[in-house]
Amino acid sequence: MSNQNKGASRRQFLTGAAALGAGAVAGAAKANTPDPLITEVQDWAAGLGDGVDATPYGLPIDYESDVVRRNVEWLTADTISSINFTPIHALDGTITPQGCAFERHHSGAIDLPKDDYRLMINGLVDTPLVFTYADLERFPRENHVYFCECAANTGMEWAGAQLNGAQFTHGMIHNMEYTGVPLRTLLNEAGLSGDMSGKWVFVEGADASSNGRSIPMEKALDDVLVAFKANGEALRKEHGYPVRLVVPGWEGNMWVKWLRRIEVMDGPVESREETSKYTDTLEDGTSRKWTWVMDAKSVITSPSPQSPIAHGHGPLVITGLAWSGHGAITRVDVSKDGGITWETARLAKPGEKMALTRFYLDTDWSGEEMLLQSRAIDETGYVQPTKAQLREVRGLNSIYHNNCIQTWHVKPNGEAENVEVS
Amino acid sequence: APAMAEKYGLGRPALPEEIAAWDHDVSPDGTGLPPGSGSVEDGEVLFSDNCAVCHGEFAEGVDNWPELAGGFDTLDDDDPVKTVGSYWPYLSTAWDYVHRSMPFGNAQSLSDDDVYAIVAYILYSNDLVDEDFVLSNENFLEVEMPNADGFIIDDRETTEYVNWRAEPCMTGCKDSVEITMRATVLDVTPDVEGDE
Numbered sequence: 001m002s003n004q005n006k007g008a009s010r011r012q013f014l015t016g017a018a019a020l021g022a023g024a025v026a027g028a029a030k031a032n033t034p035d036p037l038i039t040e041v042q043d044w045a046a047g048l049g050d051g052v053d054a055t056p057y058g059l060p061i062d063y064e065s066d067v068v069r070r071n072v073e074w075l076t077a078d079t080i081s082s083i084n085f086t087p088i089h090a091l092d093g094t095i096t097p098q099g100c101a102f103e104r105h106h107s108g109a110i111d112l113p114k115d116d117y118r119l120m121i122n123g124l125v126d127t128p129l130v131f132t133y134a135d136l137e138r139f140p141r142e143n144h145v146y147f148c149e150c151a152a153n154t155g156m157e158w159a160g161a162q163l164n165g166a167q168f169t170h171g172m173i174h175n176m177e178y179t180g181v182p183l184r185t186l187l188n189e190a191g192l193s194g195d196m197s198g199k200w201v202f203v204e205g206a207d208a209s210s211n212g213r214s215i216p217m218e219k220a221l222d223d224v225l226v227a228f229k230a231n232g233e234a235l236r237k238e239h240g241y242p243v244r245l246v247v248p249g250w251e252g253n254m255w256v257k258w259l260r261r262i263e264v265m266d267g268p269v270e271s272r273e274e275t276s277k278y279t280d281t282l283e284d285g286t287s288r289k290w291t292w293v294m295d296a297k298s299v300i301t302s303p304s305p306q307s308p309i310a311h312g313h314g315p316l317v318i319t320g321l322a323w324s325g326h327g328a329i330t331r332v333d334v335s336k337d338g339g340i341t342w343e344t345a346r347l348a349k350p351g352e353k354m355a356l357t358r359f360y361l362d363t364d365w366s367g368e369e370m371l372l373q374s375r376a377i378d379e380t381g382y383v384q385p386t387k388a389q390l391r392e393v394r395g396l397n398s399i400y401h402n403n404c405i406q407t408w409h410v411k412p413n414g415e416a417e418n419v420e421v422s
Numbered sequence: 423a424p425a426m427a428e429k430y431g432l433g434r435p436a437l438p439e440e441i442a443a444w445d446h447d448v449s450p451d452g453t454g455l456p457p458g459s460g461s462v463e464d465g466e467v468l469f470s471d472n473c474a475v476c477h478g479e480f481a482e483g484v485d486n487w488p489e490l491a492g493g494f495d496t497l498d499d500d501d502p503v504k505t506v507g508s509y510w511p512y513l514s515t516a517w518d519y520v521h522r523s524m525p526f527g528n529a530q531s532l533s534d535d536d537v538y539a540i541v542a543y544i545l546y547s548n549d550l551v552d553e554d555f556v557l558s559n560e561n562f563l564e565v566e567m568p569n570a571d572g573f574i575i576d577d578r579e580t581t582e583y584v585n586w587r588a589e590p591c592m593t594g595c596k597d598s599v600e601i602t603m604r605a606t607v608l609d610v611t612p613d614v615e616g617d618e
Contacts, residue, residue, distance in 0.1 A: 072612055077476075077486035081526070107523065121433075122441050129433035130440065138432055164605040168612075189429055202447055208529035210522050212447060261444050269447045270512050272519040276504065279573060285498030287509075291576045305605075333590070338599030342592045371599060381587040393581055397502055409601060418605035422598075 059099070066090070069100050070167055075156070080108045081209070083150065085171030088299070088321065089306040093348070094145070094175050094356040098236050101174035104150050104252065106209030109238040112258050117206075117242050119186075119226075123263035124199065126191025133242050136228060139181040139189075144225060144248070145355045147323045149173040149294050151251035151278055154402040157387075161418045165306040169406060169418060170299040175323075175356035178246050180227030183220050187264070196221070202269045203245055206260040213254045214268035215247070219292075223248045226259065249325030249354040250292045251400070253278050283395030296324035296384050297403035298332055298359070298376035309365065309414030316365040318345075322357045324378035329357040331377040336363075338371030338407060338421045339386070345374070370410040371421055387420065448518040452563050455517065459558030460539025462546040468536055469543045472525045481505075481547035491547035494568065507548025511570045513562065517541050 060067065069084040076082040086102040103109065114133040122128035150172035156162045163169050187201075201220045204212035215224065225246040228235060235241045240257030247254045253273055268274070268290075280288040300320035303309050309316060322329045329351035333342040348358040359374070376384040387404035409419040448454035470479060476487040483489035493503025502508075506516050521537045523529045532540065542557035545565060551557075557565070605611065 070612060074610065077488075107526070107529070120436055120440065120444055122436055122445055128436035128441060130436045131433040135432045139430060160603045160608075161605040162608055162610060164611040189433060191429075204447075208523055208527075212518075212522075263445060263447065265449075267449060267451075269518070270450050270515055271447070272515050272523075275512060275515050275573075276506075276510055276519075281497060281502060281504075283498065285502070285572065287497075287573050288576050288578075289573045291578070293576075293578075295578070295582075305611075333592070340593075340595050340599060342590070342595070371601075375590065377590070380583075382583060383586050383588065383590045385582075385586050389586070396500070409604075419601045420603035422600045422602050 064090075067100060069102060070171075072163070072168060081106045083152070083172060085167045086174055087167050087306075088171050088173070088301050089166045089304050091301070092319065092358070094321070094358050095231060096174035096176060096356075098174075098176065098231055098233070098239065101176070101236075101239065102150070102172050103238045104172065105207070105238070106211055107207050110207045110258055111237060112206055112241065114242045119243065119259060120261045121186060121190040121264075122261070123202075123265050124192075125187070125264050126193055129190045131186070133228070136181055136226065136243065139185050141179055141181060142225065143177060143179050144223075144246070145175065145177045145352060146246060146248045147173055147175045147294075147354060147356050148246075148252045148255050149297075149323070149325075151253055151291075151294075151400040153252075154297075154404070154406075155399050157404070157406075157418075158391075158396050158399070158402055161420050164418045166299055166301050166304040166406075167306055170321075172252070173323075173356075176230040177232070178225055178227040179229035180225040180243075180246065183224040183226055183245070183262070184222075186226060186262070187220065190264075192264070198266075200265045200268050202261075202263045202265055202271075203254075203256045203259060204261050205240075205256045206258040211253070211256050211273055212269060212271040213256060213273055214265075214271065215254065217264075219247070219250070249294060249327075251278065251294055254292065278400060280394070280398035280400050282393075282398060288398070291401055294323075294325035295401065295403045296322070296326065296329070296376045296378040296382050298322035298329075298374040298384060299406050300334070300372050300374050300408060303372065303410055303414070303416045304408050305416045305418055308416055309410065312414075313366050314364060316363050318361040318363055318372065320359055320374050322351070322359055322374065322376035323355065324376065324380075324382070325354055326382060327379040328353050329376055330379050332357075332359040333375040333377070334359075334361045335373040335375070336370040339373055339405070342375065351379075367412045369412060370408075371419070372408040372410055372416075373405050375405055446518070446522055448514040448521075450512040450514050452514065452559070455514070455559045455562060456534045457559050458534040458538050459556055459560075460535050460537070460542050461556045462539075462542045462551065462553050464535075465539035465541070465543025465546070468532075468540050472528075472532070473540065476526065481544055490544050497569070497572065505548065506544050507550060507568060509569050509572070511567055511573055513541065513545075513565050513567055516544060517562075 067087045067090040071084045083104045117133040119131040153172035196217045199217040200214050204210040227246045243259050245256040322332045332345045334345045335342045345359040345361040351357040408416045410416045478484050481490035490506050493505045493508035496503045538557045545551045
């Protein structure tokens with residue numbers, strides 16, 4: 001089936017579902033005529049499928065061709081220093097498939113073979129060192145699942161409801177299981193002497209943008225990981241192959257890809273990516289800097305504008321994602337009436353620190369309009385704020401760190417729209 | 423230093439030439455600046471040849487490409503214009519970033535003196551120096567950046583967290599709800615039905 005046909009059939013399906021709308025009854029309607037998909041022998045039940053040699057490394061089946069990264073052309077001057085979006089509206093669970101996990105580059109996704117890879121540690125260390133890729137694989141490893149959220153995720157929504165879909169409003173995020181070496185192990189190898197309190201590390205990538213960022217030593221020695229595997233396999237080229245930094249709970253910009261150098265320093269470099277960018281301007285014109293942590297946040301991924309209710313009335317699964325850079329998610333509340341009343345959703349698994357958490361609210365829908373919202377609470381007791389609460393402190397121009405409660409307006413025909421409510 | 427685990431004897435010492443080749447960062451106090459200088463006059467020619475196609479002859483920006491000059495006193499406006507002159511706190515960042523990552527697509531092609539000259543021209547474009555100004559490692563810290571005091575360290579702990587760590591309302595949380603804004607009115611979302 002060609003992609004063209006796929007698009008057309010999906011459109012027809014959605015139109016049909018919308019037309020069905022309020023009149024549809026719950027799924028258990030009685031069949032009047034036998035279903036030929038059951039009564040007639042289908043090709044796949046008679047003939048043969050593909051051989052095991054057909055697909056050495058597989059892609060999703062054609063019918064899932066809409067579950068892809070999307071670009072929004074008008075957001076940036078070109079596609080090289082730009083962003084695309086994870087199709088979170090179509091995913092479930094918590095692990096993001098790497099092939100559709102969002103990308104953010106400042107000078108493109110570079111091609112850096114393992115053989116050409118070098119990592120330097122220099123500055124205030126006993127012995128500045130150079131590692132090859134093979135060296136890194138000989139250090140003791142750890143595995144951790146963490147979310148990587150771009151500081152600008154939901155940034156286009158500060159001024160109002162702009163983009164119509166969870167992929168676009170909340171899709172600058174992915175969540176992977178990383179394998180790597182703690183940064184502290186590598187720093188120890190180079191040797192840290194004397195008092196390290198108040199010291200910093202400057203980290204930069206091998207690409208032209210370098211993406212240099214300063215990280216306080218306390219965080220560097222805590223949980224920062226120098227990672228070379230994600231979701232079981234090597235990092236994808238666009239995610240930093242062969243080595244990236246993983247900075248749990250902190251803004252995605254600091255997760256330096258194609259990591260090539262770590263310098264121990266007396267102070268922060270105040271690089272471009274922590275002065276001109278990734279600083280948050282408040283209403284009075286002053287700006288916050290070093291806003292590293294991503295606060296607790298959530299979004300309902302279905303129903304949502306790209307994932308309308310197509311099955312008529314009756315049982316409905318409301319589901320979404322919650323996460324916090326401060327630790328584990330302990331609770332997610334869902335409202336169907338724009339925040340007047342709330343009920344506590346079910347977490348698929350107990351929340352893990354600085355990782356995506358899946359929630360479900362299993363409900364019954366009779367075609368009534370809904371104003372769907374979700375509200376995350378983390379282990380520090382922090383409750384995800386409304387956009388009004390955020391604006392009251394920050395104004396409209398801080399660009400980054402928009403963790404407001406999102407509202408979807410679900411209409412009687414099952415379609416959903418990104419809205420703001422009073 | 424904290425008591426650390428054993429060493430593994432992996433990696434090898436970095437040579438001075440290798441460190442010099444990769445360690446280019448410049449800090450706000452000027453640490454990392456190489457000796458050199460460049461004039462506004464030379465910078466104007468270099469900027470025209472290497473930068474103006476995106477950033478404009480006067481650093482004013484072309485199309486969606488970044489504006490490097492202007493925007494003074496706009497940071498508390500509805501639509502702030504953030505440039506090197508209006509926003510950037512440290513000149514070191516301009517030198518460091520131009521040297522390491524510009525021109526876009528041909529980074530690390532400028533000599534140290536070229537970078538001093540281009541940064542001098544960007545200062546001139548922002549009316550921060552005169553046309554006969556020469557920037558060097560000697561006078562670098564004398565340049566005053568207008569927004570040097572415009573930044574505060576992350577204060578969410580006191581301005582937000584203390585207020586938002588409270589048991590939230592569950593029922594009767596407000597009297598009514600009205601839709602105040604709709605994304606479909608703007609209609610700027612890519613067509614997600616059409617396959618690319």
